[in-house]
Amino acid sequence: MRTIKLYLRFFAASLKNALEYRLGFLTEMFTTIVFYGTTGLTLWILLDRFKVIKGWTLYQALFLFNLNVIAYGIAAFVFYWSMVYMEQMIQRGEFDIVLIRPMNSLLYTIMGRNYPSFIGHLILGAILFVICGVHLAIHVTALKVVFLVLDIGGAVLIHSALFVMVGALTFWIVRSYSLFDVMTNTFDHLIDYPVSIYGKAIQGFLTFIIPMAFINFYPARFFLQRTGDNLFNPVLQYGTPAVGIVFFFLAYQLWKIGVNRYESTGS
Amino acid sequence: MKKYLKFIQIAFKDRLAYRVEYFFGVVGFFFLFLAQLFVWRSLLGQSQQAASNSGVVTLKEMTTYVFVVMIVGIFMRNNIIENMSIRIRNGLIAMDLIKPINFKTYLFSDMIGKSFFNFLFQLLPVLALGLIFLRINYPTVPNFLLFCVTVAGSMVIMFLLSFTLGLLAFWYQSMWQLNALLWAFISLFSGMYIPLWFFPKMLVDISNFLPFRLMYFVPISVFMGKVGLVDCVYLLLQQFLWIVGLFILSRLMWRTAIKKLVIQGG
Numbered sequence: 001m002r003t004i005k006l007y008l009r010f011f012a013a014s015l016k017n018a019l020e021y022r023l024g025f026l027t028e029m030f031t032t033i034v035f036y037g038t039t040g041l042t043l044w045i046l047l048d049r050f051k052v053i054k055g056w057t058l059y060q061a062l063f064l065f066n067l068n069v070i071a072y073g074i075a076a077f078v079f080y081w082s083m084v085y086m087e088q089m090i091q092r093g094e095f096d097i098v099l100i101r102p103m104n105s106l107l108y109t110i111m112g113r114n115y116p117s118f119i120g121h122l123i124l125g126a127i128l129f130v131i132c133g134v135h136l137a138i139h140v141t142a143l144k145v146v147f148l149v150l151d152i153g154g155a156v157l158i159h160s161a162l163f164v165m166v167g168a169l170t171f172w173i174v175r176s177y178s179l180f181d182v183m184t185n186t187f188d189h190l191i192d193y194p195v196s197i198y199g200k201a202i203q204g205f206l207t208f209i210i211p212m213a214f215i216n217f218y219p220a221r222f223f224l225q226r227t228g229d230n231l232f233n234p235v236l237q238y239g240t241p242a243v244g245i246v247f248f249f250l251a252y253q254l255w256k257i258g259v260n261r262y263e264s265t266g267s
Numbered sequence: 268m269k270k271y272l273k274f275i276q277i278a279f280k281d282r283l284a285y286r287v288e289y290f291f292g293v294v295g296f297f298f299l300f301l302a303q304l305f306v307w308r309s310l311l312g313q314s315q316q317a318a319s320n321s322g323v324v325t326l327k328e329m330t331t332y333v334f335v336v337m338i339v340g341i342f343m344r345n346n347i348i349e350n351m352s353i354r355i356r357n358g359l360i361a362m363d364l365i366k367p368i369n370f371k372t373y374l375f376s377d378m379i380g381k382s383f384f385n386f387l388f389q390l391l392p393v394l395a396l397g398l399i400f401l402r403i404n405y406p407t408v409p410n411f412l413l414f415c416v417t418v419a420g421s422m423v424i425m426f427l428l429s430f431t432l433g434l435l436a437f438w439y440q441s442m443w444q445l446n447a448l449l450w451a452f453i454s455l456f457s458g459m460y461i462p463l464w465f466f467p468k469m470l471v472d473i474s475n476f477l478p479f480r481l482m483y484f485v486p487i488s489v490f491m492g493k494v495g496l497v498d499c500v501y502l503l504l505q506q507f508l509w510i511v512g513l514f515i516l517s518r519l520m521w522r523t524a525i526k527k528l529v530i531q532g533g
Contacts (some may be wrong), residue, residue: 024441031444038451042460046310049465051318054309178291186295190302197309202301 003107010112018116026113028117033124036069039192040128054197055228059135061194063224067216067239068191071152073121075159082113083167087176092266105259106164138223151219154244158215161244161251162187168251171258187212194220196229203231211247215239270368271376278380280373282388283439292389296337300393303460304401307351319464320471321493328491331403332394335487336412337394339387340459342422343482345378348449351433352442359439360528382422390532410492413499420506427513434517435522451499452477478509 018025043065056064086109101108138144160225165166166183170176187210190198195217197205206213214236220235221229283291307329311317315326351374353362363370366503406414432449436442454460456470457479463471474480488494494502 028441031447035447035451041455045461045466045470046306048467050310053306062436147411173287175285175288178288178295182291182295182298186298190298193302198301198305202305261503 003103004018006103007107011114013111014114015116025117029120029123029159032073032117036121036124040065040124043192054194055226056194059132060220060224060226062128063132063136064133064194064216065192066125067152067155067220067242068188068220069121069128070125071155071159071215072188073118073125074152074156075163076121077115077118078110079160079163079167080118081115082110083163084180085113086163086167086170087174090170090174090240090262096264097261099259099262106255109167144223147219147222151222151240154240154242155215155219157244157248158211158240161248162210164255168255168258171261183210191216194229196231207232207236211243216241268533271372272435273478274373275380275383279375279384282381282384289389291508293393294315296390296393300337300397303336307333314402317465320466320468321330321464324462324464327402327404329462330401331491333488334394334397334401334403335490336459336483337390338386338487339418339421339483341390342382342418343425343453344385345381345425345429347374347378347426347429348433348436348442348446350374350377351430354435355436356440364525371430374430378422378426381530404491406490406492410489414486414490417481417489417503417506420503420510421482422484424506424509424513425482427517428478431513431517431520434520436523437527453479453482456480457482458487462487478513481506 037149040062044058046238047053047061053061086095089098089109098105098108133140148208162183166176166180169179173179187206188204190202191212195203195213198206201212206217213231217231218237219240220226308326311324311326311329316323318324351360354363360370363373428449432445433442436447439445456474456477463474463480463484466474481502485494485506489499490504
């Protein structure tokens with residue numbers, strides 16, 4: 001309870017900080033919307049020409065893409081900046097400060113380093129959801145809404161786990177920029193399209209090793225009631241929340257091992 | 268000239284120093300390459316070909332396209348905007364200005380050194396592996412030479428564009444935004460993900476007015492022999508005009524920026 005209160009305090013501070021530079025905040029939001037919007041536009045160009053990709057129509061593919069935009073936006077809001085910053089904290093020995101605080105080290109690391117401009121993702125996400133909802137005529141039921149919330153929660157945890165893993169691995173490799181790039185950009189790019197287009201090896205990789213297929217592919221199959229492209233086992237389409245919790249737990253264990261390994265810098 | 272060759276060498280060595288960085292770079296290329304291949308395989312479907320704005324395109328051609336995108340991409344990626352904005356914001360630029368070097372040429376040499384390292388040691392292994400499993404169309408010798416010339420041209424365009432935008436750091440703080448917007452435009456209009464053959468007409472018209480098409484799409488089309496000799500001359504001329512235009516613009520901006528520059532003592 002105390003932690004949540006503290007977190008909200010820090011959040012309020014970072015939001016105020018962002019709003020202090022109103023122009024900067026707005027242009028940042030604009031940038032994230034345009035950046036992800038162009039990926040959406042790429043999908044539109046492809047499917048305007050080819051009509052379907054592995055049986056997925058334009059709006060189905062956009063729905064899939066959108067689940068990832070929202071999950072990434074929320075996870076990045078909480079973890080992006082602090083995990084990018086880990087590299088510098090470890091190189092300069094600034095992580096010492098985290099260790100002497102009477103608080104969980106991961107929580108303290110992320111406090112006050114929110115990234116409010118990721119609100120842009122949520123705006124884009126809301127717009128895309130409305131567009132997809134209208135075109136796909138998804139029948140909204142209470143059960144589906146509950147599932148949507150749970151799935152997004154699970155997806156956010158998967159993305160968060162990836163951020164935390166990169167942050168934790170920084171304790172070993174110190175220079176983590178390209179690892180960060182691979183884990184958060186390259187893999188993210190893989191799930192812009194339905195995972196069913198890939199070969200079995202990559203499908204397995206994205207399901208069982210780096211479970212990014214659970215962020216959007218399996219949930220989207222459920223919401224769009226797709227009967228085709230059944231990978232591995234149909235039960236996987238309900239797996240996102242559980243996978244999210246397990247994967248985040250593993251990431252947290254890695255973080256703890258990393259913190260124990262940390263030995264400041266000299267001088 | 269000699270000192271700039273040295274800069275190229277230093278950039279090369281700097282990349283060698285971080286092996287984990289290097290490893291994940293390779294992993295990144297591998298997955299990007301694979302993703303694009305699978306996307307086109309499933310889009311073209313059973314027939315393994317599709318109609319486009321310029322005739323039928325086969326799966327083998329698209330494989331070639333993705334293959335060359337990876338190569339061209341190496342020479343387009345650089346961290347000039349980021350590098351410049353850091354130097355300008357924390358005043359390091361003052362040190363660059365008092366050294367007996369041309370700042371712009373220094374950045375250019377740095378870019379060349381890094382690009383060639385990335386090409387030789389990160390991308391080449393991935394492509395060599397690809398060639399074992401994939402069949403692509405190889406270019407004729409004249410086409411290959413023309414390809415090299417157009418890539419060199421697009422590299423200069425990319426450099427000047429980054430440098431000019433980077434100079435905006437003298438006036439504007441959040442440079443990563445401009446960088447992100449630049450790449451948003453590049454990824455859409457350059458043909459990096461989708462060749463312009465598959466674009467709706469309206470977007471083709473827009474891209475004709477932008478330099479981005481000249482960076483990826485044009486060199487790759489030349490590689491694949493899709494461009495006639497007359498058109499090729501015309502496209503090289505376009506590249507040349509963009510280079511001249513951007514060069515003049517960057518000169519003007521550099522002069523204004525340097526006059527504005529005040530470094531805090533200390």
